[in-house]
Amino acid sequence: MSMQGPKTKAAFERASKVMPYGVNSNFRYWGDEDTLVVSRGEGAYVYDMDGKRYIDYRLGFGPIILGHGYEAVVKKVQDSIGDGTVFAWTTPLEIEVAERITRMCNVDKVRLTNTGSEATMHALRIARAHTNREKFIKFEGCYHGQADYFMFSTAGTNRRMLGSRRSPIAAAATSGIPHTISDYVISLPFNDFEMLEETIEAQWGDIAAVFVEPVLGNAAGIFPAPGYLEKIRELTEKYGIMMVFDEVKTGFRLANGGAQEYFGIQADLVTYAKAMGNGFPVAAIAGKEEVMMTIEPGAMAHGGTYSGNTVGVAAAAATLQILEEEPVIETINQRGQTLMDGMDRILTDADIPHVVTGAPTMFSLFIGGDEMPMDFRGYLKGDGDLYEAIAMELIERGVQPDSDGREPWFLCYALSEEDVAETLTVFEASVKAVKW
Ligand SMILES: Cc1ncc(COP(=O)(O)O)c(C=O)c1O
Numbered sequence: 001m002s003m004q005g006p007k008t009k010a011a012f013e014r015a016s017k018v019m020p021y022g023v024n025s026n027f028r029y030w031g032d033e034d035t036l037v038v039s040r041g042e043g044a045y046v047y048d049m050d051g052k053r054y055i056d057y058r059l060g061f062g063p064i065i066l067g068h069g070y071e072a073v074v075k076k077v078q079d080s081i082g083d084g085t086v087f088a089w090t091t092p093l094e095i096e097v098a099e100r101i102t103r104m105c106n107v108d109k110v111r112l113t114n115t116g117s118e119a120t121m122h123a124l125r126i127a128r129a130h131t132n133r134e135k136f137i138k139f140e141g142c143y144h145g146q147a148d149y150f151m152f153s154t155a156g157t158n159r160r161m162l163g164s165r166r167s168p169i170a171a172a173a174t175s176g177i178p179h180t181i182s183d184y185v186i187s188l189p190f191n192d193f194e195m196l197e198e199t200i201e202a203q204w205g206d207i208a209a210v211f212v213e214p215v216l217g218n219a220a221g222i223f224p225a226p227g228y229l230e231k232i233r234e235l236t237e238k239y240g241i242m243m244v245f246d247e248v249k250t251g252f253r254l255a256n257g258g259a260q261e262y263f264g265i266q267a268d269l270v271t272y273a274k275a276m277g278n279g280f281p282v283a284a285i286a287g288k289e290e291v292m293m294t295i296e297p298g299a300m301a302h303g304g305t306y307s308g309n310t311v312g313v314a315a316a317a318a319t320l321q322i323l324e325e326e327p328v329i330e331t332i333n334q335r336g337q338t339l340m341d342g343m344d345r346i347l348t349d350a351d352i353p354h355v356v357t358g359a360p361t362m363f364s365l366f367i368g369g370d371e372m373p374m375d376f377r378g379y380l381k382g383d384g385d386l387y388e389a390i391a392m393e394l395i396e397r398g399v400q401p402d403s404d405g406r407e408p409w410f411l412c413y414a415l416s417e418e419d420v421a422e423t424l425t426v427f428e429a430s431v432k433a434v435k436w
Pocket of ligand 1: 061114115116118120143144218246
């Protein structure tokens with residue numbers, strides 16, 4: 001059965017004539033029958049072209065921290081852009097946003113940019129320039145955006161491509177990347193203390209950075225084992241390697257100060273995007289004074305015509321102000337915990353082996369095993385097909401998580417207690433539908 005009503009189907013067919021697969025990002029293509037075209041969003045809901053309402057837990061892959069079309073954010077953008085949007089000079093709004101980020105995230109300096117991919121790309125350049133080394137470590141299952149250097153051992157990579165656990169392969173997740181790029185990428189299983197230590201001790205003179213999503217926001221919200229982030233911090237400090245927290249998903253979501261605050265660890269560089277603008281394109285590279293000051297006119301480039309543009313920056317100013325002044329994360333945490341507990345109970349009652357992973361503001365369901373997966377390989381041992389079957393039943397009934405279990409359930413401030421109750425009722429019916 002197709003997810004598309006007649007108007008949605010017609011719009012998708014129109015889109016497919018002019019856009020490859022009818023989408024502007026491959027992750028949005030769910031097949032010709034199940035790719036939606038959305039007419040609008042409001043608060044915690046999205047509506048497709050046929051007017052069908054969904055409680056939205058994809059939230060654009062995470063940015064919507066407050067709600068779709070959140071009035072105070074929209075108004076701030078509307079009020080600001082009438083005076084122009086790009087000037088190739090600094091604006092007071094940029095200063096305000098940078099001040100808020102330094103205060104909220106306990107970082108010394110910030111440069112604004114537009115997308116997570118741009119932020120990670122620049123963070124890698126800063127790390128290389130700062131250390132005068134070229135390789136970097138990333139972890140299997142972590143996604144750091146679309147730049148060639150990062151598209152390894154992430155979405156689009158299957159178990160076989162990753163090679164043996166003893167000698168993991170940095171597996172290209174797409175064609176179109178020059179072969180030699182992989183020479184710079186060391187891809188390791190997450191949460192493996194020994195392998196991290198061995199690798200760094202053997203190769204530290206070549207390693208500029210360790211990039212990590214502190215919680216695997218692109219692999220079912222897998223958590224760091226106790227002491228693992230501390231181990232990365234200890235080893236990177238010892239060997240002069242930059243520790244880079246990619247907080248594109250965790251930033252302004254796990255806590256106002258992101259994973260740095262949540263885990264009590266200071267990285268050298270941090271990247272933010274998504275939640276910082278509640279769905280407007282704005283991102284940041286931030287970090288310690290001496291590392292960020294590697295950026296130097298004439299010596300180490302960071303730039304961008306739209307970096308600090310008023311559209312994104314006005315949205316960030318409003319979003320961060322609300323996060324600072326209202327109990328946003330606290331509220332989302334409570335609702336998320338209710339969902340995690342309820343889904344856990346329903347799956348247990350249905351005798352479906354599972355583990356609820358992640359944090360309440362971005363949690364996931366690992367289906368098909370009852371041991372907490374500690375890395376991407378562990379996640380891939382789960383039953384992705386059963387997860388997808390449950391997700392499709394949910395969507396049919398108007399609750400929308402992603403159909404790919406790697407992608408967490410994201411929550412927003414606009415999600416009410418009634419929405420949570422409705423979600424659990426629908427979840428129970430969906431689990432029953434796949435089970436019986
Ligand atoms: C952790 C992480 N880093 C970087 C990115 C790339 O961000 P963008 O899609 O804004 O380029 C993403 C996107 O999902 C992400 O989850």
